[in-house]
Amino acid sequence: MKILLYFEGQNMIGKSGIGRALSHQKRALSSVGIEYTLDPKATDYDLLHINTYGPKSLHLVRKAKKMGKKVIFHAHSTEEDFRNSFIGSNQLAPLVKKWLVGLYRQADHLITPTPYSKKLLRSYGLTQPISAISNGIDLKKYYPDEKKEAAFRKYFNLTATQKVIICVGLFFERKGILDFVELAKKMPDYTFIWFGDVPMASIPANIRKVVKKDHPKNVLFPGYINGDLIEGAYSGADLFFFPSYEETEGIVVLEALASQQQVLLRNIPVYDGWMEDHKNCYMGNNNQEFEHLIHQLVEHQLPNLSMAGFKTAQEKSITQIGEELKAVYQAVLEQPYDHQIYAKVTR
Template sequence: MRIAIATDAWAPQVNGVVRTLQSVTAELVAMGHDVCVIAPDQFRTLPCPSYPEIRLALTTHFGVGRRIAEFGAEAIHIATEGPIGLAARRHCLSRRFLFTTAYHTQFPDYVAERTGMPADWFWHYMRWFHGPSSAVLASTPSVEAILRARGVGPVRRWGRGVDLDLFTAGRAGHPALANLPRPVQLYVGRVAVEKNIEAFLACDVSGSKVVVGDGPARVALARAYPNVRFLGALHGEELASTYAGADVFVFPSRTDTFGLVMIEALACGTPVAAYPVTGPIDVLDPASSGMDENLGVAIARALACDRAAAAAYGATFGWRRSAEQFLDALIPQGEGKKRLSA
């Protein structure tokens, strides 16, 4: 099958959405499908207000539609609600093509955090954007429930996975962590206000705190917390060895829909500490994590967990199942293929 994926999130961005799309695309290709990713690197871009590391494409439904038509797409997935997603949506509606969408991030909460306006205002946009979709893909039961309660649907499950060849237990820890006072507490992800990182950095827990990632809040946080090690963005073996060398992975976000970094850490044998909120409550299990409204208590509980149990649980997440779920949702009852070829 020829599958077009329209997304505003793609390399060189580093986040869970990009890793998910890259990993699922690789699985789909390995399964014999042709995939065309329509992303910002194919257009002129401008920096996103308040987040210049993210580039927004300057395009129209004509530009996106031409790529879809030239590829000869038999199924279309719109991954994000930004300019490329909007252009793909308009193209599909103008030609009565079926398409799926995904709810990757708590977009209303993120925008509310950055603008100071109520999140409820932005749910109107979510209902409008996803309304024509033949299926809205959600990562966990909690996210499904949120979408249904907000009038967004029909909802289908699309879980996440881990590169189990890269993120494995037993590997050596990163040299940058070797001589730090223990326990080493690690955060990996965007360094941005919506990730609630300061709740972790302000936590009164002995040992060392390490932040891996980059983003608009990095300079201010590094200035406010000079004892924290900021390593910047790491990838591949370096990232995996950083997970492996930490004693606990701390996930302070209250707004993520899944938290891919949590299962990467678990697969490396590192227990996770988090708040009991959407994302962690669906993903984590008690044997390899600590959850509490007091993040210091959550960290203490996670430090008491067995690393072998964490690795065993993390190893249950694979990308092939995620790709199969994605594929199953693309053409409900075969209608998409008939409509697209009409």
């Protein structure tokens, strides 16, 4: 079997979780011996696995259907996680939902990262088969490395005893960036580092103001950093704190777990079934709880759950995800061709 993996808008969203999901898919398919192409002009593939939602994505779906190809849509996005992101996102959210549902309905099968996001898709009235498959994690890449950790501390001029809390994400209110900064104000003895960026013109003025100047000295916004530095940060910090209000999975959580780092999350439904408070992570509901938990975790006043978290990451390894994708591909290719779907997208 040969798969066409498609990703539209690499320059715009390649640094996001969706961008990393494509990288994981490529590795996952290679790990189980499945041939793939990234060339949208290719015709010698058996199944289209599409990750994005723009007009080029729609065009490719229609082209695939005309050729009698099966289509899988990877539902990374929902109306819920579009809100509280870019300028005007809340006003556009209902239209985005309508667009997403229109695209998703054209697929023979949907893949989405978690049971929670699968539940959301069902609430949209989507009726085709849906598989909940994690975006997966490259365990070797994030395994703790003393050299990477030393490079991270040197880069930020951190002393050996400096307590550091990190987060990784776009500059979205949904990600909890305002809470991250507010907590840093209350904890001046700790250094808070938020990795990631987004074009400043695309985000609301209040977020832009916080990132550019309205934050305390103990908060750092170094932008998007990859490679050894971010990998060293994951394992070399004292805590990974992710106060996001809405996710379809949260690849950065998997990266922190794979780094054997202590993890503090907001208690939201996406984690149901795989992250459990006081078992493989800690969870809070508001800034008061977060402040208390951050202090306890950084000062080693609570049990270290990092190895339990690492076991969770092991269950979502790239190889495991490859096997799950392979099973879905085989099932879809064995399905009878749906002429009703063909008629909808080709007329």
